Amino acid sequence: MATIFHGLADDPARARSASDIAEHIRRAIASGDLAPNERLVEQDLARDLNTNRSVIRTAFAHLEQQRLLVREPNRGVRVRTYTALEAVEILETRAALEGLVARCAAKRIDGEGERALRGIIGEMRACRDSGDLLAYSQLNTRLHRTVLEIANHETATMLLSSLQSQAVRYQFRTVLQPGRIAQSLGEHEAIVQAIVAHNEDDAERTMRAHIGSVAQTVLAIGGKDLTALKAI
Amino acid sequence: MATIFHGLADDPARARSASDIAEHIRRAIASGDLAPNERLVEQDLARDLNTNRSVIRTAFAHLEQQRLLVREPNRGVRVRTYTALEAVEILETRAALEGLVARCAAKRIDGEGERALRGIIGEMRACRDSGDLLAYSQLNTRLHRTVLEIANHETATMLLSSLQSQAVRYQFRTVLQPGRIAQSLGEHEAIVQAIVAHNEDDAERTMRAHIGSVAQTVLAIGGKDLTALKAI
DNA sequence: GTTGCCAACATTGTCGACAATCATGGCGAC
DNA sequence: GTCGCCATGATTGTCGACAATGTTGGCAAC
Numbered sequence: 001m002a003t004i005f006h007g008l009a010d011d012p013a014r015a016r017s018a019s020d021i022a023e024h025i026r027r028a029i030a031s032g033d034l035a036p037n038e039r040l041v042e043q044d045l046a047r048d049l050n051t052n053r054s055v056i057r058t059a060f061a062h063l064e065q066q067r068l069l070v071r072e073p074n075r076g077v078r079v080r081t082y083t084a085l086e087a088v089e090i091l092e093t094r095a096a097l098e099g100l101v102a103r104c105a106a107k108r109i110d111g112e113g114e115r116a117l118r119g120i121i122g123e124m125r126a127c128r129d130s131g132d133l134l135a136y137s138q139l140n141t142r143l144h145r146t147v148l149e150i151a152n153h154e155t156a157t158m159l160l161s162s163l164q165s166q167a168v169r170y171q172f173r174t175v176l177q178p179g180r181i182a183q184s185l186g187e188h189e190a191i192v193q194a195i196v197a198h199n200e201d202d203a204e205r206t207m208r209a210h211i212g213s214v215a216q217t218v219l220a221i222g223g224k225d226l227t228a229l230k231a232i
Numbered sequence: 233m234a235t236i237f238h239g240l241a242d243d244p245a246r247a248r249s250a251s252d253i254a255e256h257i258r259r260a261i262a263s264g265d266l267a268p269n270e271r272l273v274e275q276d277l278a279r280d281l282n283t284n285r286s287v288i289r290t291a292f293a294h295l296e297q298q299r300l301l302v303r304e305p306n307r308g309v310r311v312r313t314y315t316a317l318e319a320v321e322i323l324e325t326r327a328a329l330e331g332l333v334a335r336c337a338a339k340r341i342d343g344e345g346e347r348a349l350r351g352i353i354g355e356m357r358a359c360r361d362s363g364d365l366l367a368y369s370q371l372n373t374r375l376h377r378t379v380l381e382i383a384n385h386e387t388a389t390m391l392l393s394s395l396q397s398q399a400v401r402y403q404f405r406t407v408l409q410p411g412r413i414a415q416s417l418g419e420h421e422a423i424v425q426a427i428v429a430h431n432e433d434d435a436e437r438t439m440r441a442h443i444g445s446v447a448q449t450v451l452a453i454g455g456k457d458l459t460a461l462k463a464i
Numbered sequence: 465g466t467t468g469c470c471a472a473c474a475t476t477g478t479c480g481a482c483a484a485t486c487a488t489g490g491c492g493a494c
Numbered sequence: 495g496t497c498g499c500c501a502t503g504a505t506t507g508t509c510g511a512c513a514a515t516g517t518t519g520g521c522a523a524c
Contacts, residue, residue: 018507041475052509053476061290065297067390074476074515089387096332096388100324155321156328158299159391249477273505284479285506306485306506 021059036081095211099204104151106203253291268313327443331436336383338435345382
């Protein structure tokens, strides 16, 4: 049997911790090296990754809790399959949670946070003008993370990161079609405007509208080939 | 050293699986037998619960992901402490998620679901008249669970159960003060009415108002002695 | 040809032993 | 008397071996 981790088993000599292994497997799932429903055998992974079964087992335990793997008793674990329905569910849930976060951010925003948000919006506008989609996508991630920091809502942050880790099962390709960038920027501007104005209702509403818009785009592009939850 | 699980180590001969052990520890935390910040030693638990360290370790891995335990590298795990701030966060997050769930329930409700919800409301009214607080509290749990089933939203259900498992850290005492039961019933009636009318906006709004009301009650009663997230 | 049983195999679950790491307390130097 | 170092002990992290379990394939009976 060929190794499961083709080129991924780099530096076979180095020992790795359980969380390293878990991250490794997560990437393998994200990149498609591990197919949905594929079975993972503890002994094989231990050999391929130059470690032992205990480490693999604890890594599995973590990934199992993050719903990336499913365990069948006495039969080991499989890569969890995802459905289009589930993609929609994840986006709906993100909308609810990010709405809450935006609301908290609007409540707590201060001068420093306002400067940070306005700075990112400024850079986004530059990207729109230069047409740099990749940079825009990164700014997008940064904007959402900044809102999370301003909100300072540990519980929501944790749940959102859990959703994010499930989203690795989608291929990350940029969803930014021509035209979408302008719409996305407009939505982001509305969100920031509401937050800096301490307008909690508008903050939640615009954030939810934004993620709803992303969902529409994803579904329109994706169909069965669901791509890119990343660029929100 | 005395055993950590006083009377809890019932039937010391029976072997338990990792998930049994995890449930055991969860109860111990909920009941207060394990104090916040208390350190858990793998060897001791393995002895007290008549099992071995491997089982304890996998149980720890699960509880750690549920944020009931925190691990310090090479120092083992502790019972996670919770703060009043976190209690508020959990309620806020529940409100956001249950609002989403209520919305989905309003979208999908059918004749069978309507009968179930109306049945529960009927029983609740009987409890109000008879003053049976305990039965009311159980109906309350059943109502929320039924709404979850109608909504059929796996992702939100999972996140909510994760929040619930964190809430075990609060003492379960009934929060139903005299007078609160009438208010609670009114809120539940409004939620059910919105759901069966397929009114998604109202469903979300009333559910969020309801949980907000619970939060107020909990905070008013609790203060530092936060009790009873259960009776919502 | 089909069905049912049995044996061999593959894989997970369990367990104890050893190694690595961190905290604690004593001892001596200053 | 206080500070810093070192030895000791306690606990987690790692590892390999064995037991339990489920699966697969072959063989025989019908």
